[in-house]
Amino acid sequence: MSTETLEQKKEEVVQKPAEGLLSKRRRRLISDPLNEDNPITVQVLGICSALAVTVKMEPTLIMSIAVVFVIVFSNLIISLLRNLIPNRVRIIVQLAVIATLVTLVSEVLKAYNYEMYKILGAFVGLIITNCIVMGRLEAFAMGNKPYDSILDGLGSGFGYAWIILTVAFFREMFGSGSIFDFKIFEAVGINNFATNGLMVDSIGAFMVLGILIWVQRSKTGYVEH
Amino acid sequence: MRQSNGYIILFTAIMTVIVGGLLSLASQGLAPAQKKSIELDTKSSILSSVMDRAQLEKMKPNEVLEMYDKRISSLVVDINGNIVEKNEKGEPIVAEEVSILKNYKKKPENRLYPVFKYMSAENPDKVESYILPLYGAGLWDKIWGYVALNTELTTIVGVSYDHKQETPGLGARIGTPEIQNRYVGKEIYNEQGELVSVTMVKGEGNTGLDSHQVDGMSGATLTGKGVNDMLKNYLNYYQSYFKKVKSGSVAAL
Numbered sequence: 281m282s283t284e285t286l287e288q289k290k291e292e293v294v295q296k297p298a299e300g301l302l303s304k305r306r307r308r309l310i311s312d313p314l315n316e317d318n319p320i321t322v323q324v325l326g327i328c329s330a331l332a333v334t335v336k337m338e339p340t341l342i343m344s345i346a347v348v349f350v351i352v353f354s355n356l357i358i359s360l361l362r363n364l365i366p367n368r369v370r371i372i373v374q375l376a377v378i379a380t381l382v383t384l385v386s387e388v389l390k391a392y393n394y395e396m397y398k399i400l401g402a403f404v405g406l407i408i409t410n411c412i413v414m415g416r417l418e419a420f421a422m423g424n425k426p427y428d429s430i431l432d433g434l435g436s437g438f439g440y441a442w443i444i445l446t447v448a449f450f451r452e453m454f455g456s457g458s459i460f461d462f463k464i465f466e467a468v469g470i471n472n473f474a475t476n477g478l479m480v481d482s483i484g485a486f487m488v489l490g491i492l493i494w495v496q497r498s499k500t501g502y503v504e505h
Numbered sequence: 506m507r508q509s510n511g512y513i514i515l516f517t518a519i520m521t522v523i524v525g526g527l528l529s530l531a532s533q534g535l536a537p538a539q540k541k542s543i544e545l546d547t548k549s550s551i552l553s554s555v556m557d558r559a560q561l562e563k564m565k566p567n568e569v570l571e572m573y574d575k576r577i578s579s580l581v582v583d584i585n586g587n588i589v590e591k592n593e594k595g596e597p598i599v600a601e602e603v604s605i606l607k608n609y610k611k612k613p614e615n616r617l618y619p620v621f622k623y624m625s626a627e628n629p630d631k632v633e634s635y636i637l638p639l640y641g642a643g644l645w646d647k648i649w650g651y652v653a654l655n656t657e658l659t660t661i662v663g664v665s666y667d668h669k670q671e672t673p674g675l676g677a678r679i680g681t682p683e684i685q686n687r688y689v690g691k692e693i694y695n696e697q698g699e700l701v702s703v704t705m706v707k708g709e710g711n712t713g714l715d716s717h718q719v720d721g722m723s724g725a726t727l728t729g730k731g732v733n734d735m736l737k738n739y740l741n742y743y744q745s746y747f748k749k750v751k752s753g754s755v756a757a758l
Contacts, residue, residue, distance in 0.1 A: 364516065365516070366508060366512060366513040366516055367508060368508065368513060369513055369516070369517060372517070373516075373517075373520060376520060376521075376524055377524075380524045380527060380528060383528055383531075384527075384528070384531055387531050387532060387535050387539070388531075388535065390535070390539050390542065391535040391538035391539045391542060392538060392542070394542035394543065394545070394546050395546075397542075398546075477675075481672075
């Protein structure tokens with residue numbers, strides 16, 4: 281039985297012409313989640329962390345890197361194992377892979393950037409339950425080849441990253457009057473800039489995110505069905 | 506075959522071993538670096554109650570640890586102000602490693618109380634201020650910090666507070682120098698010599714505060730109450746030690 285499947289696969293490989301490393305389809309894997317199929321603004325996933333960590337740019341950047349790392353590698357691992365994973369326990373396997381990677385990120389952060397570990401602590405752990413990661417594993421990596429899965433992970437990861445970084449940019453600018461803790465308003469000579477407490481609260485994230493979604497959808501013409 | 510129970514059990518067993526092994530390796534390998542980070546964090550927050558924060562932030566990790574070794578001398582006392590050197594198992598106790606959280610869960614009379622003495626730069630035998638740890642409950646979760654008292658143990662020379670998740674922009678302000686500087690120079694005893702601690706009042710922009718009061722945080726009265734309780738409780742726990750220091754019986758230590 282196993283030899284049969286092997287032969288079938290060989291045939292498939294022969295039949296398909298070799299695809300370019302960055303063919304049009306593969307570029308779309310990366311570019312779609314950045315805009316038209318963005319995990320946050322279009323799929324509306326991962327909102328919890330988008331609200332929680334975006335008070336300032338620095339933790340947001342660390343969080344973005346962590347999510348990109350976890351999503352790319354879990355996509356790769358699941359894609360490599362996709363033909364071995366028993367269908368009935370696939371969600372558990374996916375969770376185990378994500379949880380392992382997240383724990384690694386959190387341990388490394390604790391060892392080398394304790395300040396950020398204190399700020400992000402709980403939220404790094406919550407990447408495990410970030411629907412974007414699980415969603416990509418279940419919807420993509422389980423049925424696609426490793427290289428495509430990496431591209432898909434990069435696309436979704438950066439799609440998540442640019443949105444939360446944009447939200448954090450506005451929240452830190454209006455909420456704390458700074459960007460990456462650099463006091464921009466004082467630097468340009470405005471010393472009495474009144475910071476907006478609403479921006480520091482989660483409400484600020486809702487508002488910025490809402491405006492982002494509005495702007496994006498009016499451009500792409502996307503409507504909910 | 507892939508869907509048979511035997512295969513599923515085998516697959517999950519192998520997966521568990523690999524994942525478990527990987528994680529324990531990582532945890533073992535990173536343990537020294539993590540311990541160092543935590544040590545640095547504790548020591549810089551102790552120092553920040555007596556030192557200028559901006560200056561402290563500019564220092565490199567090694568400089569902070571060096572500074573700490575040079576200027577801080579620590580000891581552990583019990584509720585009666587007696588010095589405790591060994592735990593129940595007879596192992597020596599290190600003040601920096603005493604977990605305030607774990608002790609907080611015990612009854613006050615069974616707790617260990619670390620004292621960090623900030624020594625003078627010129628004369629390493631002369632105490633410049635006494636730094637005490639604090640621990641309590643804020644509005645949402647735990648709050649903690651350090652309070653530094655002058656040599657006479659009557660006046661606050663600095664505080665450093667931290668919190669787990671007080672409301673950003675409201676209660677979380679206890680972590681900022683803006684709030685903490687309000688405590689400098691406040692007195693913890695009244696004229697009769699009774700401990701009154703320092704109280705954060707309700708509302709912000711209050712005038713006519715006496716030497717036992719600091720201005721409040723607008724919109725964060727409950728966090729302020731948590732800070733007040735924490736400060737008063739811990740100052741109270743150290744009273745026996747203070748008496749001994751003042752009478753000179755443990756001054757040599």
